[in-house]
Amino acid sequence: MVKQLMRPSYTRSIIRWARSFSTIPCRGFLAYPARARDATELSSTPAGTRLRGCNILKNGQDPEALPDNEYPDWLWELLDEEAQKRKLDADPEKKARKEWRKKNRERIKQANFLKSMR
Structure with a gap:
């Protein structure tokens, strides 16, 4: 799953999918750049949290949030x-x-x- 998350096209498709909902339970997965928080904390979801509603596979499970340092650097610039x-x-x-x-x-x-x- 981690290798799949690192592909830019996969991440862009998740962003498009997530934006199609008015209220998304997995919004912290694709976190907005830190504004009021300190620069070390990029995502709004703590590591290990189940991201409900983000599963895109038929028989898959909802993914868990990873620590910020395990995501590629370009991910934090996608919504900026x-x-x-x-x-x-x-x-x-x-x-x-x-x-x-x-x-x-x-x-x-x-x-x-x-x-x-x-």
């Missing part, structure tokens, strides 16, 4: 908007691609709207 913005600014090609996609999406929406007006 400033870190993601800095990361995007460092890669101009990725930033241009993201802007292109956004403009393209808007163009498609506008074209679909105009088609529906006929």
